[in-house]
Amino acid sequence: MSPGRLILLGVCMVTALVSATTSAVADAPVFPRGKGEQCVEPTQTMRKNHMKFLVHQRDDTVYQGVRTTKHSLKNCVDCHVQEDSAGQFIPIDAPGQFCQSCHEFASVKLDCFECHATMPDQGHANLGNTPGKMGSGAASLTAHAFSTKPSDDAAQ
Amino acid sequence: MSLSCKSKQPDGQRRRLLGGIAGAVSLGGGFSLIELALAKSEDEAISSLNRWGLLIDTAKCASGCDACVKGCNTEHNLEGFDRPETDAQWIRKLEVTDRQTGHVSSLPMLCQHCEDPPCVDVCPTGASFRRQDGVVLVDKHTCIGCRYCVMACPYKARSFVHESLYNQKSYSPRGKGTVESCTLCVHRIDDDRTPACVESCNRDGNGAMVFGDLNDADSQIAKTMRDSASRQVREDLGLNTGVRYQNL
Numbered sequence: 435m436s437p438g439r440l441i442l443l444g445v446c447m448v449t450a451l452v453s454a455t456t457s458a459v460a461d462a463p464v465f466p467r468g469k470g471e472q473c474v475e476p477t478q479t480m481r482k483n484h485m486k487f488l489v490h491q492r493d494d495t496v497y498q499g500v501r502t503t504k505h506s507l508k509n510c511v512d513c514h515v516q517e518d519s520a521g522q523f524i525p526i527d528a529p530g531q532f533c534q535s536c537h538e539f540a541s542v543k544l545d546c547f548e549c550h551a552t553m554p555d556q557g558h559a560n561l562g563n564t565p566g567k568m569g570s571g572a573a574s575l576t577a578h579a580f581s582t583k584p585s586d587d588a589a590q
Numbered sequence: 591m592s593l594s595c596k597s598k599q600p601d602g603q604r605r606r607l608l609g610g611i612a613g614a615v616s617l618g619g620g621f622s623l624i625e626l627a628l629a630k631s632e633d634e635a636i637s638s639l640n641r642w643g644l645l646i647d648t649a650k651c652a653s654g655c656d657a658c659v660k661g662c663n664t665e666h667n668l669e670g671f672d673r674p675e676t677d678a679q680w681i682r683k684l685e686v687t688d689r690q691t692g693h694v695s696s697l698p699m700l701c702q703h704c705e706d707p708p709c710v711d712v713c714p715t716g717a718s719f720r721r722q723d724g725v726v727l728v729d730k731h732t733c734i735g736c737r738y739c740v741m742a743c744p745y746k747a748r749s750f751v752h753e754s755l756y757n758q759k760s761y762s763p764r765g766k767g768t769v770e771s772c773t774l775c776v777h778r779i780d781d782d783r784t785p786a787c788v789e790s791c792n793r794d795g796n797g798a799m800v801f802g803d804l805n806d807a808d809s810q811i812a813k814t815m816r817d818s819a820s821r822q823v824r825e826d827l828g829l830n831t832g833v834r835y836q837n838l
């Protein structure tokens with residue numbers, strides 16, 4: 435390959451890289467801000483290491499009964515959960531919400547919330563566990579869950 | 591049956607010690623330092639100096655009362671799917687009949703929080719474990735849902751979650767594909783509170799349950815167990831259960 439062609443190839447690659455980066459920024463997930471001035475750790479640290487904090491805290495809590503909130507998943511949810519216009523909490527794993535939007539962007543499956551609560555407990559009290567009252571994203575899922583409840587079976 | 595544990599656990603007890611020290615310094619106005627000393631701070635790890643347990647008086651527990659079951663279901667949001675065979679059940683009421691005499695006792699059955707739990711023995715992943723303070727739990731992060739523990743438990747105390755769940759409590763994570771059972775309300779224990787079933791039994795039931803530290807000679811539960819007879823269900827298995835029954 436001649437030096438000219440090599441340079442051309444190099445230029446193309448750089449251009450491709452730059453445009454990829456630009457488009458990545460353009461597509462970057464938009465998600466709601468948490469409460470308060472700043473996160474429990476610097477944002478960059480959290481972006482890179484939140485899962486490590488969570489796993490560490492998880493083992494401390496499960497095995498040692500340590501209940502500090504700084505790095506707890508519950509704390510993440512409490513701070514980052516949003517309310518809809520009716521003042522009801524929106525599950526944090528619903529599309530566009532804090533956890534889900536980034537995980538979707540990064541193509542990383544978010545399975546914390548198969549077991550963990552997606553909103554503060556207060557939300558359940560407000561919701562009264564009634565179908566249709568839950569925030570947008572999980573509404574259909576919840577509807578499914580409730581359709582299998584005894585009362586619904588009786589109604590059918 | 592040796593309750594004063596074949597101690598793998600050192601003697602003495604942090605809360606008792608602190609209670610003892612503070613006991614001398616109780617203040618006026620119904621305020622005492624004991625309560626302050628009792629509280630485990632949230633960053634403090636649990637200790638093998640404690641062993642949490644329940645004492646259930648079957649003479650007080652009434653047939654037809656299910657306050658403890660309701661309390662548990664509400665606390666942990668254990669909703670039924672109208673499939674009694676598989677619905678989660680952390681505590682259930684049993685009526686046991688003495689075939690010889692016909693005497694019927696009513697009692698709640700739940701995880702007995704054994705010192706030597708068969709579920710922990712059989713668990714292939716280490717998900718079933720016993721906390722240092724005697725509470726037997728499932729680490730659902732590690733559970734693969736094989737259900738060996740369900741088969742191994744002599745008390746049929748474990749349930750398997752068959753359905754996707756969407757409305758768990760923040761303090762009680764539960765999910766499809768994992769096994770679960772009574773946690774003795776660890777989230778409450780870590781916060782120096784009483785398990786939900788005991789609270790409900792005292793409030794809406796017949797005050798048949800006492801919760802406390804079996805290692806603390808001064809606790810109500812230890813005193814009652816020292817002064818009057820109590821039994822383990824299936825004591826022949828030698829599991830040294832943390833849940834004991836009176837008048838059975």
Ligand code: SF4
Pocket residue numbers: 709712713714715716717718728732733734735736737738739740768769
């Ligand atoms: S179901 Fe889970 S906790 Fe039970 S034995 Fe299997 S891996 Fe262990």
